[in-house]
Amino acid sequence: MKETLLEVTDLVVKYKTDLETVSAVNGISFNLNKGETLGIVGETGAGKTTTALTILKLLPERVGIIENGRILFEGKDLLSLSERDMMKMRGDKISMIFQDPMSSLNPVHTIGAQIAEALKLHNEKNRTKEQLETRVDEVLEMVGIPPSRKGDYPHQFSGGMKQRVVIAIALACEPDLLIADEPTTALDVTIQAQVLMLMRELRDRLQTAMILITHDLGVVAQMCDRVAVMYAGELVETGTLKDIFTGERHHPYTKGLFGSIPKLNGESKSPLSPIEGLMPDPTDLPAGCSFYPRCPHASEQCLLKQSDAILSSTHTVRCRLFGKEA
Amino acid sequence: MEKLQPILETKNLKKYFNVNAGILHAVDDISVSIMPRKTLGVVGESGCGKSTLGRTILRLIEPTSGEIFFKGEKIVQSKSARMREMRMKMQIIFQDPYSSINPRMTVSEIIAEYMLFHKLYRSKAEVWNRTAQLMNTVGLARRLANAYPHELDGGRRQRIGIARALSVNPEFIVCDEPVSALDVSIQAQILNLLLELQKEFGLTYMFITHDLSVVKHISDEIMVMYLGQCVEKAPADDLFRNPRHPYTKALLSAIPVPDIRTRDKEIITIKGEVKSPINPTAGCRFAGRCEFADNRCTQTDVPLTIIGQNHLCACVRAKEI
Ligand SMILES: Nc1ncnc2c1ncn2[C@@H]1O[C@H](COP(=O)(O)OP(=O)(O)OP(=O)(O)O)[C@@H](O)[C@H]1O
Ligand SMILES: Nc1ncnc2c1ncn2[C@@H]1O[C@H](COP(=O)(O)OP(=O)(O)OP(=O)(O)O)[C@@H](O)[C@H]1O
């Protein structure tokens, strides 16, 4: 049996300001096993980053509110941990890579100093200075950057190199869980390929479990074991890579996503099958299924709250089309 | 049969910028020719000169040297009525339409702007009629006529940019990353719209993007750029089926394909990253990253040569690798 590392249940997160309440995450549940990679895909505003920030307890203070749910990490309830214990957790056990590498690198410190800092903060306090330096060199080498460049500042590095440094820092303390939020979206395709290969190799070597957040189904296909499709704060479909990428039984939104991407082997200049309309307003979500205003199969039953239909032991779809099988 | 004339041609177009560190070769000797109703896709990585090429063609920036022809007629820097009319037939759509529109204007004012500026219609009423018709054409609901662009999402803002470009009845449109900032479902809506408009109005496009699936989908012919130069040009299907330049091969192999059967496909990784285009030395600009490079590649510049039907490639080893 695979060992569960992370268990998220019925998570509800809102952003409350004086002006409005944004329903960012609306009752999501998922599990992640040790060493496994889960892809969370969805479009702008679906709540992907909010989900990641919630797991790390990094939601903006006072504004970001967890209204419901439980997050168990190795059986420990993260939501009831003190900020001090959580900080330790973020260092040793759970790391995050953000989309914009500059937001996680400090422009006034050298690359080497920042990696050393990450190592010191976490589990390697008792190393001597020399040991620490050797470790910094190893970490840089691991991500394909010559250790001779550790005295450089972030602005002297290209986007791809900066992102590799961020990955180096995130993996320096060999976390059990790495949350990567659009780690390659800002990069050119050849550099993206380098970074993804690096992540894959390190993940496999260090047996790191990973949550990979992306809007790119291609990246998911190349990197993930399981997939959760997110729409308007809900997981509308979850399954193994095979469940999501093959077969005919899918959530209409999942089908829409696949229909929207131009196929490399498709007929040039033939029309795509996009999803009509726009994402609903997160301050005023429709009752029932939040996809029904755009859904080609919408009916009155969609106005009711939907539950997950279980298509197989690994595959669930939150849509009434499959309701009878639940 | 009368020989069809290209809508747009460039001959040895160059745009160099003087920067602190030297001369930056943003566009370096580009010759293209686009036939009526066709789309030339331009791909390449960040900084390879795609936008500079598009802007130079429209003479939003002055070329350093080289020539541009619109339907056989040379475009020169002149404010004559003839030039204004010709340049009106050439329009551009940007990645972020927000950066090129006045945020204090309403949707209908933005769309009407060029028509009023060029005095295309005798009365205001005609302009507003045409504006309403354009909104319909690009799929903007009438009720948005008095909205401000910041109230709208990226997809709708892009529709405004398209409507404004169409308002002067252009024949040629440079589309500079028009869908790159959009979500896939919205991206697909806009790509479909651009394809429909091309059919309906007989438009000719130069479509700039870094997204290889998008370029394959929308183009008849594709040009691959690297550090200001064209390294390969071929009909879209041919380029994807039979890429010949090592850079094109690497680029195509790096696409993450949304198909689990290709999960462990081999990726040709290229070492390093794109170099600076400042004061480039002679020879192939990709040579430093190329696994096939030998001393022929760095001695003299490598010309684009014909290696197949409508297929050009700038690689001394194109035939052997
Ligand atoms: N600090 C905040 N205050 C108010 N609303 C917020 C805040 N952060 C995010 N939101 C809103 O919460 C919703 C979910 O945002 P989130 O960033 O989680 O989406 P996402 O799926 O990561 O999108 P993207 O693909 O654009 O990164 C959006 O409607 C967003 O506008
Ligand atoms: N006004 C300018 N002055 C100096 N250099 C410039 C100027 N405009 C562009 N460049 C440089 O010219 C080169 C080509 O830039 P350009 O914007 O055309 O690239 P691009 O292919 O459109 O890139 P991207 O995919 O990032 O949009 C880059 O090295 C850029 O820094």
Ligand SMILES: [Mg+2]
């Ligand atoms: Mg996000």
Ligand SMILES: [Mg+2]
């Ligand atoms: Mg550009």
